[in-house]
Amino acid sequence: MGVEGLTLVGARGAPVVEPFAARHLIAGAWQGSADGATFERLSPAHGVLVTRAAKGGAAETEAAIAAARAAFDDGRWSERSGKERATLLLRVADLIDRERERIARIETLEAGKPIAQARAEIEGAADLWRYAAALARTVAGDSHNSLGPDMLGLVLKEPIGVVSIICPWNFPFLIASQKLPFALAAGCAAVVKPSEMTPSTTVILGELLVEAGLPAGVVNIVLGYGQPVGAIMTTDPRVDMVTFTGSTAVGKGIVAAAAPTLKKVSLELGGKNPQVLFPDADLDAAVDAIVFGVYFNAGECCNSGSRIIVHEDIAEAVTERVVALSRKVTFGDPLDEATKVGAIVSPEHRAKIDAYVRGAVAAGAILRLGGAPLEVPGLGGQFYQPTVVAGVTPDMAIAREEVFGPVLSVLTFRTMEEAIALTNAAAYGLSAGVWSANVHTCLEFARRARAGTVWTNSWMDGFAEMPFGGMKESGQGRELGRYGLEEFLEVKTVQMRIGRTRAPWVAPSAAG
DSSP states (O other): OOGGGOEEEOOOOOOOOOOEEEOEEETTEEEOOTTOOEEEEEOTTTOOEEEEEEOOOHHHHHHHHHHHHHHHHTTTTTTSOHHHHHHHHHHHHHHHHHTHHHHHHHHHHHHOOOHHHHHHHHHHHHHHHHHHHHHHTOOOOEEEOOSOTTEEEEEEEEEOOEEEEEOOSSSHHHHHHHHHHHHHHHTOEEEEEOOTTSOHHHHHHHHHHHHHTOOTTSEEEOOSOIIIIIHHHHHOTTOOEEEEESOHHHHHHHHHHHGGGTOEEEEEOOOOOEEEEOTTSOHHHHHHHHHHHHHGGGGOSTTOOOEEEEETTTHHHHHHHHHHHHTTSEEEOTTSTTOSBOOOSOHHHHHHHHHHHHHHHHTTOEEEEOOSEEEETTTEEEEEOOEEEESOOTTSHHHHSOOOSSEEEEEEESSHHHHHHHHHHSSEESEEEEEOSOHHHHHHHHHHSOOSEEEESOOOOOOTTSOBOOEETTEESOBSHHHHHHTTEEEEEEEEEOSSOOOOSSOOOSOO
């Protein structure tokens, strides 16, 4: 046990790191930036240099878009059969499995997440590529033979075209794999921009795509910052669609920037996700799920269960149990197999988390655990304590806004109506959970909650087959499942006259 009775895992020793040299992938060739610009990423947990990456500018971004446009338009991928696409996607999945340890280690070093979690995420990503491969062989439209004896109607589903894929830092490989294989299964070409804080695993994915035999130019990777790379990817008229995962504020900016070209935009944005506990809930299971939900990935997760809404009859008992179990969660060195919670991604983000907690206390909330940066032996203070804040009222920022850290807000309710009102009060609508032994309670909550995903007596289960996405300010569009493929398809109507029976619009003259 460590600080305030917390469970800490100290440094295993400074990791030996050969900095990863990350370059752009444009038209099938690996290259640096034309002006020689680079940027670096230090490990948030260990402080060592992890990555030195080419810093993209307008020239690289425009070249990548041109390559994707040419690759799509000449049909080198879009005109391949579903079988051919599926075969390549399956090959990529096998290569991901082969490189799982390498990918997981560099993701741990760049993002600060525990190695065991990173490994599981890479395994899950490979499964997404396999599922997308299955979908590649099922792309199909409709036919209508009831339009009359001389007409046949066809509804075709065709790839939307060139897709800009902009990914975040919290799950860089997994989220790229929630988007790219589905775009490829549909027949699209893509330009991918990973976060500047976690570029390396996307570059490794590019290496695997090349090895698998993907035609040059079908997938291009540009490294760098939102300005200018992301901005150009969003506004260039040669791009047909933008899919973005990240903050709601940036998502709104993307919608505005894309509006002049009316390109399609798919967004997976923030969340303020509640777990609602009724008095008949299984408290052992619920408390464990609450602790998992708020500390998984250090709370840096759009699906974080960052607030619980607890019936007042059990609120104190639940809070006490959550605090006790929180003390047993291992925080510390992400390279240690025992660690469950690693470092916060940056000092600036840690300060933002702390500001939310301090603001809540100033507004009258009660700090039951944590509430400060955490010093881990041998690793310094780029960590944050497991934090439980009770006495939270709906008007407080910590109850309404996305903290994106290991911080749990506790609110209470008396009736189902109050629970639903609190659930739906946030501007977000990504996910929600309900805990009750009564199936009618669970079903009523699930139907009334304004959230894209509702878990009952569980939290954060995920399957490739099930669509994921939010309502309200949590975004638009869906990823995963068949709906995730449909995002990258356009619908085209073809009406065929199969007989010479069309009556003339202008009657022929008698002399004619």
